[in-house]
Structure formats: C-alpha cells, structure tokens
C-alpha cells in the first residue's frame with residue numbers, strides 16, 4: 001500500500017478535501033483535489049460548470065481529470081469529488097490504479113457540515129437538501145463500498161483522528 005497512489009472517496013462533506021491535504025502532508029506526498037484541478041483546467045468554478053454546462057458535462061470533465069491527474073509514477077494523494085463513483089469507468093480506474101479510502105458518513109453529519117466550508121455543492125443547493133442527501137447517499141453507497149480498500153467511519157472523529165486511522169492502516 002505504501003507505494004501506490006491514494007484516493008479518498010465518499011459523500012459530499014465527508015472530509016475528502018480536508019483529510020486529503022493533511023494526509024498528503026503527513027506522508028510528504030503531493031496533494032491534488034480533483035474539483036480544484038477541474039476548476040483550474042477549465043477556468044470555471046464547479047457551480048458554473050453545473051449551471052452553464054450541466055451535470056453530464058461535469059462528469060465528462062471529471063472522467064478526463066481522473067486520468068490526466070496522474071503524472072508518471074508520482075504517488076499523489078487525491079481528494080475526489082463525491083460523485084466520482086457514479087461513473088463505471090471511474091470505478092474501474094479507481095479499483096485498478098488507486099488505493100481507495102472511503103470516508104463514510106451518516107446523512108446527519110453531511111447536513112451539519114454542509115455550509116461550514118463555503119463550498120457550493122450544486123446537487124445539494126435544492127429545496128430539500130435533507131432528502132437529496134438521503135437519496136444520493138442511498139444510490140451511491142454500494143459504489144463507495146465497491147471501490148474501497150479501507151473504510152473510516154468519520155462521524156465522530158476529528159480530522160487528525162481520521163488521518164491517524166488511515167496512516168495506521170497504511171503501515172499495517
């Protein structure tokens with residue numbers, strides 16, 4: 001596990017971007033956030049892409065990004081977006097080429113954290129976000145499990161404790 005690329009997967013607001021950055025720091029590896037990569041390569045924000053081009057176009061950009069983010073043998077830590085697993089091609093790449101850590105959350109945790117970071121998540125910017133969280137999570141759960149090499153239940157863990165669990169597992 002030490003010599004492979006690491007991808008964090010999980011639902012929106014599970015902590016992939018935050019934990020990923022800290023994990024990369026600890027492991028002294030380069031960190032890439034897939035959403036930020038898409039934003040800098042397109043010059044558009046995620047909400048702009050959803051708003052002007054639609055979700056299908058975003059998924060295409062995300063698929064392309066997942067392969068172009070890999071440069072040579074660099075052992076990066078990658079924070080994916082929560083919907084990366086909706087695409088079969090991405091699940092295939094994640095299973096074959098990445099060690100995947102699943103940050104598992106309960107819907108209530110997502111609800112509580114949703115607005116804390118100021119990140120706009122277009123799929124949850126709806127009239128009934130609680131219902132959107134519930135239904136999207138139910139639809140995706142099996143996919144997260146399918147790609148996961150290791151799962152952390154993050155609901156009652158602070159970020160450093162999540163990072164510690166991952167490092168302990170990698171060192172096992």
Ligand SMILES: Nc1ncnc2c1ncn2[C@@H]1O[C@H](COP(=O)(O)OP(=O)(O)O)[C@@H](O)[C@H]1O
Pocket residue numbers: 010011012013014015016017018019079113114116117118119154157158159162
């Ligand atoms: N383990 C945690 N405990 C408390 N807050 C957290 C934890 N992990 C992340 N957060 C906070 O939740 C919000 C969403 O985290 P983020 O890393 O953007 O999630 P993701 O990339 O999975 O959508 C941020 O405000 C972040 O600081």
Ligand SMILES: O=C(O)C1=C[C@@H](OP(=O)(O)O)[C@@H](O)[C@H](O)C1
Pocket residue numbers: 010011012013016017035046080081082083084120121122123
């Ligand atoms: O779950 C999703 O479909 C999405 C998750 C977001 O990333 P985070 O999981 O980092 O919030 C971002 O990619 C986009 O808003 C779509």
Ligand SMILES: [Mg+2]
Pocket residue numbers: 016017035079080081
């Ligand atoms: Mg993120």
